Amino acid sequence: MPEPKRLEPQPLCASDELKERGDAVTFDILEFGRSAQAFALRFNGGAVAYVNRCAHVPAEMDWQPGQFWDQERRFIICSVHGALYEPPSGHCVMGPCRGARLHAIELKEEGGQVHWYPSDRIQPPL
Numbered sequence: 001m002p003e004p005k006r007l008e009p010q011p012l013c014a015s016d017e018l019k020e021r022g023d024a025v026t027f028d029i030l031e032f033g034r035s036a037q038a039f040a041l042r043f044n045g046g047a048v049a050y051v052n053r054c055a056h057v058p059a060e061m062d063w064q065p066g067q068f069w070d071q072e073r074r075f076i077i078c079s080v081h082g083a084l085y086e087p088p089s090g091h092c093v094m095g096p097c098r099g100a101r102l103h104a105i106e107l108k109e110e111g112g113q114v115h116w117y118p119s120d121r122i123q124p125p126l
């Protein structure tokens with residue numbers, strides 16, 4: 001019998017660790033049962049999280065760990081070929097994968113804590 005999926009919210013970080021347009025908080029996940037990385041950022045007050053995998057080539061996007069912003073801190077940038085993603089939607093607005101999007105992970109922010117929600121696709125590490 002397959003292991004039951006764990007869908008309860010997972011602790012990620014304290015709210016104040018996600019500074020406005022600051023460095024990302026990265027976290028480990030299983031995507032379809034395989035190890036992967038995800039990241040969370042704050043943009044215009046809201047916290048968002050995505051799987052750290054470019055929509056162009058399946059590569060991690062940060063040029064240094066946790067560094068996902070372009071120079072103006074307006075877009076999430078892929079360090080490999082420079083695709084630019086809208087932070088609130090993960091939608092690629094410029095670059096070789098224009099029109100594609102990052103895979104979002106749902107977050108909940110409450111009482112000064114940020115949690116992320118597993119899904120059928122994304123699970124916490126074992």
Ligand code: FES
Pocket residue numbers: 054055056057058059061078079080081082083095096097
């Ligand atoms: S791998 Fe990200 S733009 Fe090519």
